[in-house]
Amino acid sequence: MKIEVITLFPELVEQVTRHGMPRIAVGQGQLALSTRNPRDYSTNKWRRVDARPYGGGPGMVMEAEPLAAAVADAKQAIGAAKVAPKVVYLSPQGSRFDQRWAERLSAEQGLVLLCGRYEGLDERVLAAEVDFELSLGDFVLSGGELAAMVVIDAIARLLPGVLGDEQSAVNDSFSAGLLDHPHYTRPEVWRDAGVPEVLLSGDHAKIARWRRQQALGQTWLKRPELLDGLELDEDSRALLREFIATRR
Ligand SMILES: C[S@@+](CC[C@H](N)C(=O)[O-])C[C@H]1O[C@@H](n2cnc3c(N)ncnc32)[C@H](O)[C@@H]1O
Numbered sequence: 001m002k003i004e005v006i007t008l009f010p011e012l013v014e015q016v017t018r019h020g021m022p023r024i025a026v027g028q029g030q031l032a033l034s035t036r037n038p039r040d041y042s043t044n045k046w047r048r049v050d051a052r053p054y055g056g057g058p059g060m061v062m063e064a065e066p067l068a069a070a071v072a073d074a075k076q077a078i079g080a081a082k083v084a085p086k087v088v089y090l091s092p093q094g095s096r097f098d099q100r101w102a103e104r105l106s107a108e109q110g111l112v113l114l115c116g117r118y119e120g121l122d123e124r125v126l127a128a129e130v131d132f133e134l135s136l137g138d139f140v141l142s143g144g145e146l147a148a149m150v151v152i153d154a155i156a157r158l159l160p161g162v163l164g165d166e167q168s169a170v171n172d173s174f175s176a177g178l179l180d181h182p183h184y185t186r187p188e189v190w191r192d193a194g195v196p197e198v199l200l201s202g203d204h205a206k207i208a209r210w211r212r213q214q215a216l217g218q219t220w221l222k223r224p225e226l227l228d229g230l231e232l233d234e235d236s237r238a239l240l241r242e243f244i245a246t247r248r
Pocket residue numbers: 089090091092093114115116117118119120121134135136137138139140141142143144145147
């Protein structure tokens with residue numbers, strides 16, 4: 001997948017592929033990240049890309065033309081894909097970015113991520129160029145860069161072969177609509193706390209069942225609303241009932 005990020009802070013966004021899964025994805029040739037600075041598309045000698053808002057009020061607004069020109073070049077650079085790459089504007093007003101969005105975007109061949117600053121972008125560039133607006137949550141960041149980095153990280157770990165063990169993405173929270181089960185590692189006793197017996201049993205069927213029950217239980221404890229959207233089979237319902245009974 002090719003991702004082009006349009007940002008006033010390219011050095012910040014480029015950090016995302018220096019570590020962890022995005023770095024591995026780049027190393028494996030699954031991900032190519034490029035950045036593009038709207039200032040390079042400014043037509044004034046000060047390389048300004050923002051101006052005062054019509055109607056007055058505080059702050060500055062990013063101008064449409066340098067952004068549109070950067071988007072056009074980004075799309076061309078992604079090029080080879082048969083379908084035009086989707087343009088995503090990271091924005092507090094967007095749909096909430098979640099694992100479903102990460103899965104959906106990871107299936108694209110190319111993406112253009114547009115990072116705002118100041119008061120945001122001239123509204124007309126949104127109408128002309130943007131396919132999706134995505135938000136990290138109901139809070140306001142000072143720029144779209146951290147949001148773009150989050151999106152890149154979440155996508156990179158879903159690209160084929162990037163996670164060492166393919167199962168780990170399948171078991172991750174939200175992949176199957178549930179939170180992940182608890183994990184334990186050495187030592188077997190830490191500050192007087194042991195590891196659940198079943199995990200030491202070597203019985204893989206029992207372990208899988210315990211993990212399923214824990215995933216259901218953790219979801220019930222921490223994010224019960226996620227269960228409302230799931231059609232659980234009878235076995236899962238029984239496992240959850242048993243988990244709940246141990247908590248009462
Ligand atoms: C200070 S914000 C502008 C906020 C805008 N005036 C508003 O209230 O909707 C500057 C930029 O940060 C980014 N941003 C801020 N909050 C975000 C969030 N929750 N998710 C994704 N991007 C965000 C957007 O790219 C935005 O253009």
